[in-house]
Amino acid sequence: MAVPHPRPDPAADAGPAAAAATAPFVSVRDLTVRFVSRDADVKVINGVSFDVLKGEVLCLLGESGSGKSVTMRTLIRLLPPTARLGGTVTIDGIDVLGLPRNDLKRLRGSLAAMIFQEPMTALDPVFTIGQQIGEALVEQKGMSWADARARALQLLELVQIPSARRRLDNYPHELSGGLRQRAMIALALSLSPKLLLADEPTTALDATVQIQVLLLLRELQKELGMATVFVTHDLGVAAEIADRIGVMYAGRLVELGAVAEIMDAPRHPYTEGLMRSTVHAGMRGKVLDAIPGAPPDLADLPPGCAFAPRCRSVREHCLAVEPAAETVGPGRIVRCLRHGDDPAYAASAPLAIG
Amino acid sequence: MTLAVVPENPRLPVSADPRDRGGPMQPMLLVEDLKKHFPIKGSLFSPSRAVVKAVDGVSFEVAKGETLGIVGESGCGKSTTARLLMHLIQPDAGTIVFDGDPVGVVRGIPVDELQRNMQMVFQDSYASLNPRLPIADSIAFGPKSHGLPKSEARERARDLLGMVGLNPRLFAERYPHELSGGQRQRVNIARALAMHPRLVILDESVSALDKSVEAQVLNLLVSLKDRLSLTYLFISHDLNVVQYVSDRVMVMYLGRVAEIGPVERLYEAPQHPYTRALLSSRPSMDPRRRVSVPPLSGDPPNPVNPPSGCRFRTRCPLAEAVCAEIEPPLAALPAFPAHKVACHAVAAASGHSGTAVPV
Numbered sequence A: 001m002a003v004p005h006p007r008p009d010p011a012a013d014a015g016p017a018a019a020a021a022t023a024p025f026v027s028v029r030d031l032t033v034r035f036v037s038r039d040a041d042v043k044v045i046n047g048v049s050f051d052v053l054k055g056e057v058l059c060l061l062g063e064s065g066s067g068k069s070v071t072m073r074t075l076i077r078l079l080p081p082t083a084r085l086g087g088t089v090t091i092d093g094i095d096v097l098g099l100p101r102n103d104l105k106r107l108r109g110s111l112a113a114m115i116f117q118e119p120m121t122a123l124d125p126v127f128t129i130g131q132q133i134g135e136a137l138v139e140q141k142g143m144s145w146a147d148a149r150a151r152a153l154q155l156l157e158l159v160q161i162p163s164a165r166r167r168l169d170n171y172p173h174e175l176s177g178g179l180r181q182r183a184m185i186a187l188a189l190s191l192s193p194k195l196l197l198a199d200e201p202t203t204a205l206d207a208t209v210q211i212q213v214l215l216l217l218r219e220l221q222k223e224l225g226m227a228t229v230f231v232t233h234d235l236g237v238a239a240e241i242a243d244r245i246g247v248m249y250a251g252r253l254v255e256l257g258a259v260a261e262i263m264d265a266p267r268h269p270y271t272e273g274l275m276r277s278t279v280h281a282g283m284r285g286k287v288l289d290a291i292p293g294a295p296p297d298l299a300d301l302p303p304g305c306a307f308a309p310r311c312r313s314v315r316e317h318c319l320a321v322e323p324a325a326e327t328v329g330p331g332r333i334v335r336c337l338r339h340g341d342d343p344a345y346a347a348s349a350p351l352a353i354g
Numbered sequence B: 001m002t003l004a005v006v007p008e009n010p011r012l013p014v015s016a017d018p019r020d021r022g023g024p025m026q027p028m029l030l031v032e033d034l035k036k037h038f039p040i041k042g043s044l045f046s047p048s049r050a051v052v053k054a055v056d057g058v059s060f061e062v063a064k065g066e067t068l069g070i071v072g073e074s075g076c077g078k079s080t081t082a083r084l085l086m087h088l089i090q091p092d093a094g095t096i097v098f099d100g101d102p103v104g105v106v107r108g109i110p111v112d113e114l115q116r117n118m119q120m121v122f123q124d125s126y127a128s129l130n131p132r133l134p135i136a137d138s139i140a141f142g143p144k145s146h147g148l149p150k151s152e153a154r155e156r157a158r159d160l161l162g163m164v165g166l167n168p169r170l171f172a173e174r175y176p177h178e179l180s181g182g183q184r185q186r187v188n189i190a191r192a193l194a195m196h197p198r199l200v201i202l203d204e205s206v207s208a209l210d211k212s213v214e215a216q217v218l219n220l221l222v223s224l225k226d227r228l229s230l231t232y233l234f235i236s237h238d239l240n241v242v243q244y245v246s247d248r249v250m251v252m253y254l255g256r257v258a259e260i261g262p263v264e265r266l267y268e269a270p271q272h273p274y275t276r277a278l279l280s281s282r283p284s285m286d287p288r289r290r291v292s293v294p295p296l297s298g299d300p301p302n303p304v305n306p307p308s309g310c311r312f313r314t315r316c317p318l319a320e321a322v323c324a325e326i327e328p329p330l331a332a333l334p335a336f337p338a339h340k341v342a343c344h345a346v347a348a349a350s351g352h353s354g355t356a357v358p359v
């Protein structure tokens, strides 16, 4: 983290020309998600916009409840019926939010696949690994069972499961945690998705297994050229796998940029606070520079900037005006009045927090 | 949220502790050869009853006022060790000595007194609180059931809320579901402190918290420890957090101690191949210097049937013939007596060619 001269990401450097050459594979604009029930209407995503290019990993980073999973699930509309969506989501030219319900299955299988923290979310306990991957291939790709089994074996080898042939006939519960995670990844890859959605896939794993699975995912993603959205709350994990990072806070994307740039020089006060307070070597004996307070209640967001009650740079202006997303460099977006060209921030009085 | 605004509480002990029995040199906790084997149901085809060797001969000590960190992968026996110390489950073998008094023997310290002196905070901030009780009542419950009058117990609960950074006027009457995870974990810490313990076992107590909140709770734990002269046993899978809070660190693998030593020494010069792998499995925190090869392959083996000899040998890059035959004893390094390692490659004249160069 303490590299003196940040090398800008070459893709970001090339600017708009490069962006035009590679049209984004995923494009999200002004996404809003509300959960509406008889006695509540909670706005959990409040205007999120980002792109993901082919072959690129975008990490969504943020604390619990900030909206990472909901944002990601919206990409394949894997949300309960109480969800009300606004804005647009385009994947490979398809208008996802306008898609009829019947077409969602195709979207989820061959265009986009999802992997989870808990592999049993995706795996069925009563079928063997081989049966589950085989069935996906037979049903969705029209393969024969013999071909499907051969392909399933290839997939288990691809995710580096030892004694893959034997593992085909194992039930999920017969596998260790790390192998089950790999089997879930194999299942997700079975329909050759162009977009991989990963929701904290290594969070529940042990240190020595987490790094194995993380490196495997990194390898597969490069090899298969999948666009990837990777949700994590762990800065270290993002540093290992992300090309770009999007930092979420209270249902908004507050900072977006190349991984090295964000880690070298965070611009949003929340990102700054997150990095300062993340425990790493060499902090022994020092009081940690924690962010005070707790994330806001999404059902009762304050007016102005949602981070204001915890922000060191808060000024009176922040309580009144909701910061807009500002481009502050090539591919770099920050939602904070301190970085906007709004003279009212500079003119207004600093406030004390804590 | 800062502690500075909290008024000093005269009712809680500060430094010279009248409960001290063995004197400053007597370890707070001495654990000798602790064992717990859980029987698991045999199936129709293998009726012989197998056992999980969850804790299989663990010895260590915790000095007064120190923080001993315990690390290791899931299933290595950290929580079982903690539950054995608390006597929530009965050990199959081994001795536990608390401030000089053996536990659970004639003329030793009785289990209920031990449980008052030793409190535990768990990972799941919900599970340990009664959802139908206001949090102040949950905190007051322990002292009340030990005979403290109701009003005094409530008073103590309110003081403790203040001490963990929750304004009692705003929080005392709230229910657990009306709090954030970090606030609930503060309540759990207050609840553990309500019994005025001397030793607190923190089992993954900050693991479920968000990073920004984890830092607050770590600061709180460090300052409480100073103010109340506490001794901590800090269990976590997060090597960075353990490095931050611990004075000494113990590394466990499949129910055994692989290595134990002062924190700086263990992180700068780890000797056991497992400790080395564990430390280099940490993400780099630098996108320009990413980890390129996983230090270990495979998952930890099953503790039902641990490998013979050294339990780490199935994943160890330095394994030799002797490692399959003889279980390496936990032995002090001649040059660093406080640093103990269980590995043939480090021990002299072990029959191993000694590829691990002691640093």
Ligand SMILES: Nc1ncnc2c1ncn2[C@@H]1O[C@H](COP(=O)(O)OP(=O)(O)OP(=O)(O)O)[C@@H](O)[C@H]1O
Pocket (backbone or CB within 6 Å): B038, B039, B040, B052, B053, B054, B072, B073, B074, B075, B076, B077, B078, B079, B080, B081, B237, B303
């Ligand atoms: N009551 C029980 N019956 C059978 N096996 C048990 C029981 N309690 C624990 N075990 C087993 O003992 C071993 C050690 O468990 P323990 O929970 O102490 O590990 P841990 O290191 O704390 O793991 P984690 O980090 O996942 O909590 C595991 O294999 C576990 O499955």
Ligand SMILES: Nc1ncnc2c1ncn2[C@@H]1O[C@H](COP(=O)(O)OP(=O)(O)O)[C@@H](O)[C@H]1O
Pocket (backbone or CB within 6 Å): A035, A042, A044, A062, A063, A064, A065, A066, A067, A068, A069, A070, A071, A080, A082, A298
């Ligand atoms: N089915 C649902 N009904 C109501 N609220 C929900 C639902 N799913 C998620 N939420 C809320 O949406 C917010 C964002 O959730 P999520 O995206 O899961 O957060 P995370 O960043 O932890 O993944 C949270 O406040 C959560 O409580």
Ligand code: SF4
Pocket (backbone or CB within 6 Å): A268, A269, A270, A305, A306, A307, A308, A309, A311, A312, A313, A314, A315, A318, A323, A335, A336, A337, A338
């Ligand atoms: S807008 Fe104001 S309160 Fe919000 S992050 Fe920026 S400086 Fe802080």
Ligand code: SF4
Pocket (backbone or CB within 6 Å): B272, B273, B274, B310, B311, B312, B313, B314, B316, B317, B318, B319, B320, B323, B328, B342, B343, B344, B345, B346, B352
């Ligand atoms: S005793 Fe042998 S197998 Fe065990 S850690 Fe040492 S070298 Fe590796």
Ligand SMILES: [Mg+2]
Pocket (backbone or CB within 6 Å): A068, A069
């Ligand atoms: Mg989530």
Ligand SMILES: [Mg+2]
Pocket (backbone or CB within 6 Å): B078, B079, B204
């Ligand atoms: Mg545990």
